[in-house]
Amino acid sequence: MNSADLQHLAEEEQQRQQQLNLRLFLCYSTPCLSAGADLVKVALDELIAGLDEKQRPDLDIVATGCMGPCSRGPLLRVVERNGSEKIFEKVTPESVREIIGSFLADRAPSVEPLPADFAFFSRQTLIALENNGWVDPEQIVHSIARGAYNSLAHVLHEMTSEQVCSEITRSGLRGRGGGGYPAGVKWELVRKAQAERKFVVANGDEGDPGAYMDRTIMESDPHRVLEGMAIAGYAVGAEQGYIYVRGEYPLAAARLAKAIKDAERHGLLGSRVLDSSFNFRVDLRVGAGAFVCGEETALMTSIMGRRGQPVPRPPYPAQSGLWGLPTLINNVETFASVAPIMRHGAEWFAGFGTEKSKGTKVFALCGEVVNSGLIEVQMGTSLRDIVFEIGGGLPDGGTFKAAQTGGPSGGCIPAQHLDTPVDYESLQALGSIMGSGGLIVMNETSCMPDVAKFFMDFCMDESCGKCVPCRVGTVEMYELLQRITNGSAMDEDLQTLEELCHVVQETSLCGLGMTAPNPVLNTLQYFRDEYLAHIRDNQCPAGVCRLDQIPLLKLPEHAEQLAIFKEEP
């Protein structure tokens, strides 16, 4: 396939779609599927099959990727020929019959659609997620009709690798996996590295509790990721790419596998991509359930078939990565932002966001919030806007206590910092991190030491066991937090905990250990009084902890009444 064929295929599909009277987009991603989207699909199919011959060809049912407001799923978007669009929430097999029936009979449906000015949608800026909810991820023509692989064709035929790298540098794109390292610098490093072979790796091993941005991107628009990887391959001079998907995402892996096969069949990946001299193969690697494999060096050892454990950096992957060769490793979301940058130009992308953090960021908004789901906002949007405008505030009149960002490597942002713009530097200044994009909203019923204990439990369980501070330190920190939350802690334990946090932070081998103490240090910074209430007053202000133990070295107040202390007569 060459660029003209690609263009032709896109136009053909666009025309077909325009001629349809009714297009039904049913969200078919994991959250909506678990809410019963598959049953709705069955009902829809039955309904269409029951229609008479005349009406049937004018209809199109598209099982799409994620539309965003996951707590309101299953979602159905109905687009009429005149372009008017309605989204229905919490669709059931019964309500879908009524909805479709009303459209076919040209009357108003008795089921109310979501309002057109629904803040959840209107406050977002979609770049990485722009095709989500509009394409069937298993149909490559759907993606092509929305411009997929156009940027790749442009890059391959019109640009040199230097130009691509400098375009990425000028766009100000930063790593979306959490570190925020400038993507352009990394690409440039790998491009300049001298080696016989180079590799491109997409990190889709997202493991933070409550985060599902990468999963959604891979499930909803796999071709976007593949296109980004191919552009990166051209820019750095790699002919082999790997996309590493965690084992818990079978749907994402299956859709990616199909996408890779389809793209190869259409000549968009593989040998002589789009009739150019550029070859690029992508292979899928599925993880085996270790959180630490999201760390880039551990991920690469896992790709090489070894035990998924990190190795010390430097050398960085850009110098010595897979099999000792220069390797470009970026997050899935970073790759998803590449094609739009190439299409619209670096200046367009740099026009979004703040001075140091350009573009948009996808967040998985969850916890105590009315509209939980997947959102994409401009960098620098305030936390208040995200939680109260897009998220619709807290349910049941709850008060905002904190927002947890960055998963087990991040921290909690308290209510007094609600107006902080969400970008890499501001969050870091607050002692949290941007992270991969998990955002958990908590109300006054969340106990901060208990939250810290939850994340420490996670890190303890996921520590790979290679270095001592992380392997043993996380267990000891967990034990100390356990004491604080069960009432058996003393003042000295808090001091031991803080010292231990610093030693683990500064001496661990990889990012997992270095950041494992963050939730503790951060909650100690903002909610120290809660810790002290547990230790000194034996009280849990949020009413979560049972506090039914006493310090080992302290006798209970009613000691003299206990049998073991009574003298034998």
Next chain:
Amino acid sequence: MSVITLTINGELVSARSGQNLLEAIRDQGIKLPTLCYLDGLSTRGGCRLCLVDISGYPRLQTACTTTATEGMVVVTHNEKINRYRKMILELTFAERNHTCAVCVSNEHCELQTMAAELGMDHVRYDYLNPQLGIDISHEKYGVDHNRCILCLRCVRVCDEVEGAHTLDVRHRGINSRVITDLNRLWGESESCTECGKCVEVCPTGALFDKGMSVGEMKKKTNFLRRILDGREKNQWNR
């Protein structure tokens, strides 16, 4: 071989180019503690005791995994590093059951010596006291997991020098265990060549010769260099 110059603890010293920083520091007669590093084996950077401060690096670096380069400015001991080393060693002691008085390696143990050298007089953390097994199914050797510090010298020597790869690790984090073959008893292992290198390189009493009593197990690690040098020079080829 070209020579490079670097600064260690404020003194200008020379080292071979490409030399491992830990070796370069030791060549100056400075005692740098380490438990997982062993000359002749691949580097691991797991015990975190050889952490040094190198100018220009945002974090402390393990000397064993760093290559000495021209102009490097290194500090091997200061108040913070010494404190961290002691705390890391305490964590190592807290992890399993290191009861010297009843250990075969008492007084010949690298871990014990290290604690004395670093002035560790107590452990501020809770002892985790796991109940771990002992495997004495092998005819000649035994393994006591309660003494293991997961330095993985045994795993590396078995794979890299002997070439058997009998030993490896299962599980992760605090549950990591050194295993024989696919977690079979050592005595039933088909790949083990009974060479005993793992026992000799073990820094504690975790691996021992059977029949040894308390304090009798002495290990010698210098055989490793002799074997590797001999191999390189083809000393055993006729």
